[in-house]
Amino acid sequence: MKFYNTMNRKIEEFIPQDPTNVKIYCCGPTVYDFAHLGNLRTFIFYDILRRSLVYAGFKVKQVMNITDVDDKMIKNSKKRGMALKEYAAMYTKYLFDDLRDLNISEFESYPRATESVDEMKTIIYGLLKKGYAYKSDDGIYYNVSKFEDYGKLSHASFKSNVARIKNDEYDKESAADFALWKDWTKEDENVFWEDGIQRGRPGWHIECSAMSIKHLGETLDIHSGGIDLIFPHHENEIAQSEAYTGKPFVRYWLHPGHLFVNEKKMSKSLHNFYTLRDLEKLGFDPLSFRLMTLDVHYRAVLDLHLDTLKKYEKTLEDIDITMKSFDKLERGDYSSDKDSLKSAKIALNGFKDAVLEDLNLPLAMTQLFRLIDIINKKVAEGKINQSDYEELRNAVFEMDSVLGIIKSYNVPQEIITLANERKELRDKKAWMEADKKRTIINDAGFKIIDLANSNYIIIKNRKYGR
Ligand SMILES: [Zn+2]
Incomplete structure (x- = not known):
């Protein structure tokens, strides 16, 4: 290192x-x-x-x-x-x-x-x-x-x-x-x-x-x-x-x-001075700021623009949606996809090399995106070999042990239970009852996104109170 x-x-x-x-x-x-x-x-x-x-x-x-x-x-x-x-x-x-x-x-x-x-x-x-x-x-x-x-x-x-x-x-x-x-x-x-x-x-x-x-x-x-x-x-x-x-x-x-905002040093008189609360009031997930800082080398000046931050927020959600969908993929004794596993291994090695070389996180992140692409491909295929699933998921977890940006994995159990109950109600076409569950989930600061074939994902709602 x-x-x-x-x-x-x-x-x-x-x-x-x-x-x-x-x-x-x-x-x-x-x-x-x-x-x-x-x-x-x-x-x-x-x-x-x-x-x-x-x-x-x-x-x-x-x-x-x-x-x-x-x-x-x-x-x-x-x-x-x-x-x-x-x-x-x-x-x-x-x-x-x-x-x-x-x-x-x-x-x-x-x-x-x-x-x-x-x-x-x-x-x-x-x-x-x-x-x-x-x-x-x-x-x-x-x-x-x-x-x-x-x-x-x-x-x-x-x-x-x-x-x-x-x-x-x-x-x-x-x-x-x-x-x-x-x-x-x-x-x-x-x-x-x-x-x-x-x-x-x-x-x-x-x-x-x-x-x-x-x-x-x-x-x-x-x-x-x-x-x-x-x-x-x-x-x-x-x-x-x-x-x-x-x-x-x-x-x-x-x-x-340093961190600059709109190419200038932050200062209250220039109206470009922000705390995390300010970003949250504007509707940003704090993790989008985290992701943004990782995408610039730590020794370089980080220049923050709010519209760029929005792109990071979108990236964060996309990764989250991918991982949630991946977890819901049908798994079983299907044939293993050796090519994908090989590409994932290359991405993981590239990730490690980048981290060990003076914490080159921007380079490391390009490897995360390679891995996410592989996972998206598997999601599109609709099914996956069980051990392939585990290997790919572990690779993401290994990268996230350094990055700390995948947010979905801290959804509390009671929210997951409510979401499951909602799904059962929807399957029974008890729409009003299901909507009540959705409201409780929203009020607790989480959001359900319904996907095709009655799957869904839960993400932390961006605008949560303090
Ligand atoms: Zn000191």
Whole structure:
């Protein structure tokens, strides 16, 4: 398996420290608002990374942090008149709803920054002791001029270190000493820690160093985050962690690219800013967004247009209808179709090669469509050999273990039962009774599509409530 490693700027063979325990740290969101589609593209990538590693035979331990204290959160929670904790819990719940709707796998842990403040303090004291950090009049800062390798990830050389930056986010061209610990001011109100340290709160960058070391150890196999985190966030994480432990912090750095909407960076003032809820209000299935992100290489810019998204939605439904029809195909001791099986095998091999080569999902998906074509052909034939059916279906499942886009297989049993009852009623021509069942199914967020010869499929209704 190969990945493009941002640190060395090339595609490299992936060799983890322990293949039965691949340590992955993913920078998670600051829960100050709903996640936007750019964030969600990154989180879908984390999931694809995980699924692909598992597909390649590795066992993973994946951690995504939740930043539940920072400048913006304190400001926004105050505006809403909510306690920081309560505010963070609300947006964390919304975040998990989004992850679920996008069929993103559950990771091993989601540590909250506020639960690791002791570990942050330990690192800060370690850095002070080693001379990498200093106290100033408003907090404790990291002295970037002390860390020789500063700039090695972003491949920048910094000559002057004149600035000192307290804010969590900054777009400086030059390096700047950044806050590890911010002394309390009255704007922070009741948000502070003070046990064994000057009353205050941690800076953003130190959170990730502390949580990654706490949950995964001093050297990570993979660290990932959106491309805009390379500088200063990831550069600062390296400086803190390596100065503190004296060990390499990360072996492979993976950075998914930007998301644009209508060729422009998303922004509220350009009216092209979307959350997943916005897409759902427009009637889109969240999985159509997932499918769209997979069709562009993760390192490339993804440019979202709503009419293109509609095409993905249609593709999603077509795949679903094919698989449902395939499951209803008459199966038995018919002669095996060796040619189709051979083509399916070629598609599956092509799929695997594409995934293993720096997660080339767009190429992998062309192989899924080859396989779907084969299945459509079998559906048109109206019957299939039982073991051919199993082999083809397994091939689709194998691909979907990475892609996670086939939606039909999570229809609850009670809906299936209702649909069967409806079919029996229709067979008896009890139309009104059958329609009542259909209404119950619709109300539960599912839709029945009737096919020829009294077959039917159930799909998740696109516009489901929240
Ligand atoms: Zn981070």
